Amino acid sequence: METTDKLKKEKNHSIKDKALEIFSKYSMIIILVFLLIAFQAMTDGIFWRPLNITNLVLQNSHILVLAAGMLLVVLLGHVDLSVGSVMAFVGAIAGVLMVNQGLSPWIAVPICLLMGALIGAWQGFWVAYVGIPAFIVTLSGLLMFRGLTQVVLGGQSLAPFPTTFQKISTGYLPDIVGGEHIHYLSMILGILITALLILGQWRTRERRRKNLFEVESMTTFMLKALFIAVVFIGATYVFASYQGYPIILILLGVIVAAYGFLTNKTVAGRQIYATGGNKKAAELSGIKTKKIT
Numbered sequence: 001m002e003t004t005d006k007l008k009k010e011k012n013h014s015i016k017d018k019a020l021e022i023f024s025k026y027s028m029i030i031i032l033v034f035l036l037i038a039f040q041a042m043t044d045g046i047f048w049r050p051l052n053i054t055n056l057v058l059q060n061s062h063i064l065v066l067a068a069g070m071l072l073v074v075l076l077g078h079v080d081l082s083v084g085s086v087m088a089f090v091g092a093i094a095g096v097l098m099v100n101q102g103l104s105p106w107i108a109v110p111i112c113l114l115m116g117a118l119i120g121a122w123q124g125f126w127v128a129y130v131g132i133p134a135f136i137v138t139l140s141g142l143l144m145f146r147g148l149t150q151v152v153l154g155g156q157s158l159a160p161f162p163t164t165f166q167k168i169s170t171g172y173l174p175d176i177v178g179g180e181h182i183h184y185l186s187m188i189l190g191i192l193i194t195a196l197l198i199l200g201q202w203r204t205r206e207r208r209r210k211n212l213f214e215v216e217s218m219t220t221f222m223l224k225a226l227f228i229a230v231v232f233i234g235a236t237y238v239f240a241s242y243q244g245y246p247i248i249l250i251l252l253g254v255i256v257a258a259y260g261f262l263t264n265k266t267v268a269g270r271q272i273y274a275t276g277g278n279k280k281a282a283e284l285s286g287i288k289t290k291k292i293t
Contacts, residue, residue: 050242053235058170061248062087068255075263075276076293078127078134082141089145090116095158098165105165119145128293172243173250182237183244190236190245193253197232198225268292 023030039047046052066083073080090112097108119141126137160166177184201224209215216224239245263269274282275289283289 048238050238053238054242054246057246057249061169061246061252064252065255068252068259071259071263072272073134075272077276077279078293079138080123080134081138082123082145083138085142085145085149086116086119088149089152090119092149092152092158095161096152098161099158105162109165124293128290167247168251169248171247173245173247175244181241183240183242186240186244187236190233190240194229194232194236197228201225201228 036047066087070080070083093115094108094112097103097111098105123137123141126132127134173183173186173189175183175185177188201221205215205221236245239249263272271282271287271292274285274287275292279289282292
């Protein structure tokens with residue numbers, strides 16, 4: 001009898017530990033799901049309407065792009081307070097080039113991207129080589145580039161931008177398949193992305209198993225794969241029910257994939273993690289932390 005009670009307690013304890021482990025690992029996703037359900041309930045079903053979701057993506061995509069760029073800064077243990085002001089300044093330069101000077105977006109956009117990279121490198125120099133804390137450097141950048149934006153624009157708004165440039169933020173993936181009530185090309189693309197994500201998870205699991213690392217059970221993997229499929233195909237269906245994937249969402253996906261590859265599959269990415277985790281240890285192991293920063 002005592003043995004049976006002991007086994008029951010151990011089983012209950014094991015289930016509790018497993019639940020806590022799952023929650024701690026996927027807490028952000030679980031909280032996000034609950035928030036989405038709550039918003040859907042509080043808005044009487046309006047929140048998940050295709051038009052509303054599409055508008056949310058179009059209106060907030062620039063924030064997501066900035067957040068992706070901030071990933072490397074945060075991994076290194078720094079903070080960038082100037083990111084919004086730099087975006088405004090580079091945007092002002094883009095407006096002057098395209099609206100006032102009549103420059104093609106295909107030329108203006110690379111110029112502005114190069115300018116943003118140079119600004120980042122300039123601020124990084126003061127942090128890495130001079131030793132000034134990132135908080136101070138980027139706070140100065142915030143004030144400086146906010147003022148420079150006003151100088152460049154002269155307090156005026158610039159318009160209209162070329163149609164080609166506007167389509168980046170307002171355009172949609174063309175439906176070459178020819179769907180009538182649903183955007184078939186977006187659905188096909190969403191299913192392919194889902195399959196690639198699940199395949200990537202499976203290959204990672206198999207590689208870890210072959211190298212004798214601990215891996216999740218097949219049941220856990222299947223549940224995770226099912227969750228990925230439901231989320232991505234469900235979201236794709238929502239977009240496909242309106243006008244399909246926004247172009248800016250596709251660009252965002254490419255940016256996220258590029259950052260994911262950089263941080264997980266390259267030497268530079270591993271060095272970034274090492275530098276952010278322990279700078280001294282990274283230096284002793286031969287990593288040039290100043291160049292990484």
